[in-house]
Amino acid sequence: MRTCLVIDDSSIVRKVAGRIIxxxxxxxxxxxxxxxxxxxxxxxxxxxxxxxxxxxxMSGEDFIRRLRALEGGAAVPVIALLVESNLGQMTRLKRAGASGFALKPFDRMSLSMRLETYLRLAEAA
Known part of the structure; x- marks a missing residue:
């Protein structure tokens, strides 16, 4: 079975994302x-x-760099969860290795649309 790791300080964000996933x-x-x-x-x-x-x-960029350095971490899609469309932060996250972005707060439709492609790729692998 596919797995998704959700990392956020907010237990509510983790719970809602988990239910959608x-x-x-x-x-x-x-x-x-x-x-x-x-x-x-x-x-x-x-x-x-x-x-x-x-x-x-730690910063999201630091987390992504450390994840990418782990064995098998380079191939895992990473979606950064942001509270606003901050171009500077998005650029830094992308350079660190983020695959895409989703804005918080999210609902079922918005998060599903962002994750659908990545979950299909994981299914095919």
Missing amino acids: ASFDTATAEAASGAEGLAAAENTMPNLVLVSGNLSD
Whole structure:
């Protein structure tokens, strides 16, 4: 079964994202911090990662760089969750290795549209 790792300081964001992702027949793992997310990915590399652009313990860019350095981390799609369309932050995240972006707060339709392509790719792999 495909897995998605959701990393966000907010338990509500993690819970809502998890419910939406479950509708794609995908298991969800959650992490409340970047360090927790890296430990989870090191243990079992997910098929998709959703990470907040602003974590309490590290920047989204730093998380993505560290994830990409892990074995198998270079091939995993990473969607950065942002609270606004900040071109500077989006550029830094993209340079760090982000595959795409989704804006918070999200609803079922908006997040599903963003993730559908990546989940289909994970299914084909």
